[in-house]
Amino acid sequence: MWHDSGMPLTDQERTVFRTCPLCEATCGLEITVKGEKVLQIRGDRDDVFSKGFICPKGVMLKNLHEDPDRLRRPMILRNGEHIEVSWQEAWIEVERGLMGVINTHGRGSIGTYVGNPNAHNLAPLLYNRAWMQAIGSNQRFSASSVDQLPKQISSGYIFGTPTTIAIPDLDRTDYVLMLGANPYESNGSLCTAPDFPGRLQALRARGGKLVVVDPRRSRTAENADEWLAIRPSGDALFLAAIVHTIFESGRADVGDHVRSYIAGIELLPAAFQPFTPEGVAQATGIDALTIRRIARELCDAPTALVYGRIGTTTVSFGTTTSWLVDVVNTITGNLDKAGGVMFPLPATGGQNTRGEPGRGSGFRIGHSYSRVSNFPEAIGEFPAALMVQEIMVEGQGQIKAMITLAGNPVLSTPNGEAIDKAFESLEFMVSVDIYLNETTRHANVILPAPTHLERSHYDLIFSNFSVRNTANYSQAVFALGADQLDEWEILAKIAGIAQGAGADVDPTKVDEQIYESLLRKIIQDPTSTIYGRDLNQIQLQITETGNLGPERILDILVQTGPYGSAFGANENGITLQTLRNQPHGVDFGALQPRIPEVLRTPSGKVELAPKALIADLLRLEQVMHSFDVDELLLVGRRHLRSNNSWMHNIDALMKGKARCTLQMHPEDAARAGIVDNELARIVSRVGSVDAVVEVTQDIRPRVVSLPHGWGHGIAGTKMRIALKNAGVNSNILTDHDQMDPLSGNSVLNGIPVKIFALPQT
Numbered sequence: 057m058w059h060d061s062g063m064p065l066t067d068q069e070r071t072v073f074r075t076c077p078l079c080e081a082t083c084g085l086e087i088t089v090k091g092e093k094v095l096q097i098r099g100d101r102d103d104v105f106s107k108g109f110i111c112p113k114g115v116m117l118k119n120l121h122e123d124p125d126r127l128r129r130p131m132i133l134r135n136g137e138h139i140e141v142s143w144q145e146a147w148i149e150v151e152r153g154l155m156g157v158i159n160t161h162g163r164g165s166i167g168t169y170v171g172n173p174n175a176h177n178l179a180p181l182l183y184n185r186a187w188m189q190a191i192g193s194n195q196r197f198s199a200s201s202v203d204q205l206p207k208q209i210s211s212g213y214i215f216g217t218p219t220t221i222a223i224p225d226l227d228r229t230d231y232v233l234m235l236g237a238n239p240y241e242s243n244g245s246l247c248t249a250p251d252f253p254g255r256l257q258a259l260r261a262r263g264g265k266l267v268v269v270d271p272r273r274s275r276t277a278e279n280a281d282e283w284l285a286i287r288p289s290g291d292a293l294f295l296a297a298i299v300h301t302i303f304e305s306g307r308a309d310v311g312d313h314v315r316s317y318i319a320g321i322e323l324l325p326a327a328f329q330p331f332t333p334e335g336v337a338q339a340t341g342i343d344a345l346t347i348r349r350i351a352r353e354l355c356d357a358p359t360a361l362v363y364g365r366i367g368t369t370t371v372s373f374g375t376t377t378s379w380l381v382d383v384v385n386t387i388t389g390n391l392d393k394a395g396g397v398m399f400p401l402p403a404t405g406g407q408n409t410r411g412e413p414g415r416g417s418g419f420r421i422g423h424s425y426s427r428v429s430n431f432p433e434a435i436g437e438f439p440a441a442l443m444v445q446e447i448m449v450e451g452q453g454q455i456k457a458m459i460t461l462a463g464n465p466v467l468s469t470p471n472g473e474a475i476d477k478a479f480e481s482l483e484f485m486v487s488v489d490i491y492l493n494e495t496t497r498h499a500n501v502i503l504p505a506p507t508h509l510e511r512s513h514y515d516l517i518f519s520n521f522s523v524r525n526t527a528n529y530s531q532a533v534f535a536l537g538a539d540q541l542d543e544w545e546i547l548a549k550i551a552g553i554a555q556g557a558g559a560d561v562d563p564t565k566v567d568e569q570i571y572e573s574l575l576r577k578i579i580q581d582p583t584s585t586i587y588g589r590d591l592n593q594i595q596l597q598i599t600e601t602g603n604l605g606p607e608r609i610l611d612i613l614v615q616t617g618p619y620g621s622a623f624g625a626n627e628n629g630i631t632l633q634t635l636r637n638q639p640h641g642v643d644f645g646a647l648q649p650r651i652p653e654v655l656r657t658p659s660g661k662v663e664l665a666p667k668a669l670i671a672d673l674l675r676l677e678q679v680m681h682s683f684d685v686d687e688l689l690l691v692g693r694r695h696l697r698s699n700n701s702w703m704h705n706i707d708a709l710m711k712g713k714a715r716c717t718l719q720m721h722p723e724d725a726a727r728a729g730i731v732d733n734e735l736a737r738i739v740s741r742v743g744s745v746d747a748v749v750e751v752t753q754d755i756r757p758r759v760v761s762l763p764h765g766w767g768h769g770i771a772g773t774k775m776r777i778a779l780k781n782a783g784v785n786s787n788i789l790t791d792h793d794q795m796d797p798l799s800g801n802s803v804l805n806g807i808p809v810k811i812f813a814l815p816q817t
């Protein structure tokens with residue numbers, strides 16, 4: 057047998073290079089294997105982007121691959137128990153269940169949920185649209201609305217598309233104001249930067265400054281020049297006061313490089329008039345002098361940037377805070393400037409490389425509305441927090457079946473107990489997943505995807521958010537076993553079954569349809585580099601490459617992308633083969649200014665004062681004075697050795713001190729009569745959990761912190777290591793009625809709670 061890298065599967069040792077697919081940092085790995093065994097994983101020192109950096113999770117791809125709890129064969133739920141079956145039996149069951157629900161209740165009764173790992177996985181990124189279109193339902197949900205959706209929506213309004221996000225130019229900046237982000241633990245998000253901590257250290261080493269704004273003294277805050285312990289949810293007010301101060305002091309200047317492309321700036325001084333530093337001081341917990349000083353520092357620094365992440369998006373002002381980050385970057389002259397925030401140019405192109413450069417149809421939400429609460433769609437989906445009502449509230453269009461793809465919403469979406477009960481009530485459920493976990497235990501059929509080492513990899517999404525323009529394609533390390541399906545085949549089969557082609561549908565036929573329709577679309581696009589070319593001639597070239605499945609589609613995207621060969625028209629351009637030949641990646645250099653061509657707004661300008669966001673300032677003004685300083689607020693936290701809910705079954709990552717603890721300030725612990733290391737009850741409007749308390753000075757008084765992604769050990773799951781380190785589910789406390797009204801993103805930070813001491817046993 058031969059491996060698809062062209063290497064024979066012998067017992068000889070070999071070294072392969074691939075990009076780590078576990079987080080947004082996209083580190084290069086050097087993997088030594090012998091036969092079917094992984095001998096060693098370490099950082100690839102020659103990787104053009106990560107240069108050898110690796111975190112403890114990257115090494116664990118070996119453990120994930122070898123995890124005895126990982127599903128290797130399809131499973132069907134029979135008499136309350138999941139049993140292994142053949143693929144043929146599984147597909148017959150998928151057809152029976154899905155078509156049964158479609159024929160009885162209609163296509164709109166099928167819901168879908170796509171989890172976070174899909175953003176790191178080539179096959180779903182290329183095939184999800186096809187199978188979802190084949191299902192024909194608009195009941196779509198994903199982890200986006202418990203994460204970054206507000207940033208995408210604000211960016212859509214400002215720049216014209218939801219993937220046109222202004223990214224910190226970390227390596228050239230002089231000043232970083234960081235809110236709600238902890239890259240020392242998470243390695244960064246919406247800012248792809250391998251060794252993010254090292255890049256921050258380099259900033260400080262060259263005389264720059266790092267200011268971290270966070271209710272907790274996170275590891276990033278510990279390593280900063282300054283920590284500002286803000287009240288949870290205070291970021292929007294804090295940034296609004298900075299905008300106010302910059303206009304008041306006459307320092308607002310967008311810079312000559314973008315001046316003629318900025319619209320709406322004249323509306324801002326009046327809009328931010330109410331948000332004085334003195335006015336927001338109590339609500340933010342940051343005094344007026346400090347706010348004025350930070351505003352001044354941002355203006356004085358030769359280059360500066362504001363970066364906000366999950367703590368700024370998973371709050372009730374998520375979209376407004378995300379907008380304010382860009383407003384501050386723009387009025388301090390740091391938009392689209394080296395050392396400020398810039399726009400990457402990915403090798404596979406994207407929403408801001410297609411169509412007419414510099415102008416587009418803009419962005420809007422509300423192409424459809426949710427059935428029960430009439431909430432607007434955003435970027436093709438509804439808020440995850442609405443899944444429970446869409447499943448439980450009876451009526452036309454009620455969800456009767458779900459398809460979940462690498463997601464665990466029982467642990468990762470608000471009011472986890474309610475979503476658990478909702479899934480229990482479904483008539484049918486299919487999950488594509490590598491584990492029998494808290495969500496997939498409800499599935500009638502579980503289809504096991506290959507492991508990370510059994511599939512090829514290319515970061516289609518994160519190259520849009522990267523601090524440097526690079527491209528890196530990785531071939532699968534191991535060939536698939538004889539009885540395994542590739543993930544694209546699983547997804548193409550689901551599409552074929554939903555089209556009515558039956559359980560025996562050939563996934564390669566569905567793949568042909570997907571590939572052909574993409575190629576036709578690109579050839580018919582007047583702005584494409586292969587516009588008007590002969591379809592047959594290009595298909596002939598594609599056939600000669602031997603690429604099939606995701607590789608065939610990826611090659612088309614690379615060849616027609618900004619650096620691409622355009623199927624021979626650009627002799628210096630790249631193809632997928634170019635990337636195959638360079639296993640350490642290709643470096644296209646530092647980010648370059650892209651305004652105006654990056655814009656896709658109808659005006660062809662940066663819309664700095666979108667109506668929806670200006671209007672939200674009224675709501676923000678209301679909370680400036682109406683808050684309870686004594687209220688105890690719950691926030692989340694990240695740990696370097698954890699990755700949301702799904703890496704808790706790796707023994708080596710679970711070693712050490714228990715991590716699912718409730719962090720609490722000594723003053724609050726004393727007030728509640730709680731001592732360190734004892735169990736306490738945390739109660740919110742929707743639920744309660746018991747957790748061990750960790751008393752610490754590293755958190756602001758009146759704030760408590762519990763990490764998310766825990767709460768394992770529910771009957772019917774099979775994750776034995778996770779069971780031993782179960783922790784508690786923080787989403788039993790988060791409230792599905794609490795959303796950012798502009799995006800539908802769940803509020804996962806700043807949850808009002810009460811804490812009670814428990815009798816010790």
Ligand code: SF4
Nearest residue numbers: 076079082083111114
């Ligand atoms: S930082 Fe992220 S990409 Fe890099 S090794 Fe760790 S998990 Fe993988």
